Amino acid sequence: MGPLIPNGLIPMEWDSIIAIIIGIAFGFVLEASGFSSSRKLAGVFYGYDFAVLKVFFTAAAVSVIGIYYMDYLGYLDINQLYVHPTYLWAAIIGGIIMGIGFVAGGFCPGTSLCAVAIGKLDAWVYVGGIMIGVFVFSELYSFFEPIYNGYFLGNITLVDSFGWNPYWVIFIFSIIAIVAFVVSDVVRKKVKKVFYS
Amino acid sequence: MKTDKKTNSHLYWNPYYGGFLLGIIIIFTFYLTGRGLGASGAMKSSVVTIVDEVAPTHAENNAYYSKFIKEDDTPMNTWLVFETLGVLIGAFISGSLNNRIKWRVQHSPKITSRRRLVFALAGGILFGLGAQIARGCTSGAALSGMAVLSTGGFITMLAIFGSAYAFAYFFRKNWI
Numbered sequence: 001m002g003p004l005i006p007n008g009l010i011p012m013e014w015d016s017i018i019a020i021i022i023g024i025a026f027g028f029v030l031e032a033s034g035f036s037s038s039r040k041l042a043g044v045f046y047g048y049d050f051a052v053l054k055v056f057f058t059a060a061a062v063s064v065i066g067i068y069y070m071d072y073l074g075y076l077d078i079n080q081l082y083v084h085p086t087y088l089w090a091a092i093i094g095g096i097i098m099g100i101g102f103v104a105g106g107f108c109p110g111t112s113l114c115a116v117a118i119g120k121l122d123a124w125v126y127v128g129g130i131m132i133g134v135f136v137f138s139e140l141y142s143f144f145e146p147i148y149n150g151y152f153l154g155n156i157t158l159v160d161s162f163g164w165n166p167y168w169v170i171f172i173f174s175i176i177a178i179v180a181f182v183v184s185d186v187v188r189k190k191v192k193k194v195f196y197s
Numbered sequence: 198m199k200t201d202k203k204t205n206s207h208l209y210w211n212p213y214y215g216g217f218l219l220g221i222i223i224i225f226t227f228y229l230t231g232r233g234l235g236a237s238g239a240m241k242s243s244v245v246t247i248v249d250e251v252a253p254t255h256a257e258n259n260a261y262y263s264k265f266i267k268e269d270d271t272p273m274n275t276w277l278v279f280e281t282l283g284v285l286i287g288a289f290i291s292g293s294l295n296n297r298i299k300w301r302v303q304h305s306p307k308i309t310s311r312r313r314l315v316f317a318l319a320g321g322i323l324f325g326l327g328a329q330i331a332r333g334c335t336s337g338a339a340l341s342g343m344a345v346l347s348t349g350g351f352i353t354m355l356a357i358f359g360s361a362y363a364f365a366y367f368f369r370k371n372w373i
Binding site: 002003004005006010015016018019020021022023024025026027028029030031032033034036037038039040042043045046048050051054055056057058059060061062063064066067070075076078080081082083084085086087088090091092093094095096097098099100101102103104105106107108109110112113114115116117118119120121122123125126127128129130131132133134135136137138139141142144145147148153155156157158159160161166169170192194196 | 209210212213215216217218219220221222223224225226227228229230231232233234236237240241243244245248259260261262276277279280281282283284285286287288289290291292295297298299300301302303304305313314316317318319320321322323324325326327328329330331332333334335336337338340341342343344345346347348349350351352353354355356357358359360361362363364365368369371372373
C-alpha cells in the first residue's frame with residue numbers, strides 16, 4: 001500500500017531519481033499549458049485569460065478526487081500523507097504578500113522556473129528576487145518568528161477543522177470549480193481582448 | 198513563438214487537459230513519496246547554501262538557516278532541489294518542441310523592458326518573503342495542500358488569489 005517510498009516498497013535510493021522524473025513531467029505540463037508566459041498568467045487577474053484558474057482548479061480537483069479514491073480502494077493510506085501544516089496568520093499574511101508579488105511580477109515560483117528554462121530574462125530577474133526575499137526573511141527571522149511559528153493549529157485538514165465529510169467537501173469543491181470555469185468564460189467574452197506574444 | 202494575432206492562439210495546451218495531467222502528476226507524487234510538489238523550496242536551499250559558503254558562522258548562528266544546514270551534507274541534497282532540476286529540464290523540452298526558446302524580456306508594449314524588470318524583481322522579492330512566512334508557495338502550500346484538503350493550503354490559496362485580485366488595479370498598466 002502506498003505511499004511507496006515511505007513504506008519501503010521502493011528503495012530510498014530511487015528518491016532523487018523519482019524527484020527528477022516527477023519534476024520533468026511537472027515542468028513539461030506547466031510550460032505546455034502556457035505558464036512560462038507572465039502575460040498569460042496575469043490574464044486571470046484582469047479577465048483576459050483564465051488559464052491559471054482552469055489549470056490550477058482542474059489539477060486540484062483531479063488530485064484530491066484521485067487521492068481519496070485510491071485511499072478508498074486501498075492503494076494509498078491517506079493518513080500517511082504529509083498534510084501542509086496550518087499556521088493561521090502565517091498562511092494569511094504570507095498569502096497576501098505572495099498575491100502582491102504574483103500580480104506585480106506576473107509569476108509564481110514554479111512558473112518562473114519554466115520561464116527561466118526557455119530564456120525569459122524577466123523570469124531570471126524574478127527568481128533572483130525570490131532569493132533576495134528568502135534572504136531578507138532569514139536575516140529578519142527574529143522579527144517574523146512570532147507569526148511564522150505562532151497560531152499553530154496542527155497538520156489539519158478541512159475534515160479536522162470543521163468536521164465535514166471529506167467526500168462532500170470534494171464534491172462541493174468540484175461543483176465550485178465547474179461554476180468558476182463557466183463564469184470565467186462569460187467574463188472573458190466581455191473583457192477587452194489583450195494580444196501578446 | 199508563432200502567434201496567431203487574430204485568435205490570440207499561442208499553441209498552448211487546452212487548460213483542462215494541462216490541469217488534468219497536472220492532477221495526475223500530483224496523485225502520482227503523493228502515491229510514491231507521501232508528499233506533494235514544490236518550487237520555492239529549491240530557491241530557499243540555494244540561498245542557505247550560498248550564505249553557508251560565504252559566511253558559515255553567520256549561517257550557523259541564524260535560527261532560520263541553521264534549520265537546513267546538515268553536518269555532513271550540502272543543503273542542496275533535498276528532494277525539492279532534484280525536482281526543480283527536473284522542472285527546468287521538462288520546461289526546456291516543452292519549449293524546444295514548440296520553438297519557444299529565446300532570450301528575451303516579455304512585457305506589454307505599453308511599458309519598457311526596464312519597468313518590466315523592476316516590477317519582476319520587486320514581485321520576486323515579495324513572493325520569496327511571503328513563501329517563507331507561509332511555509333510554501335502556490336505549488337507547495339496551495340496546490341499540494343489542497344490535494345489532501347489541508348486547511349492551511351486552502352487559506353493560503355484564498356489569500357494569494359484574494360490579494361492578487363485586490364491589488365490588480367494598481368498594477369494594471371503593466372498588463373492591460
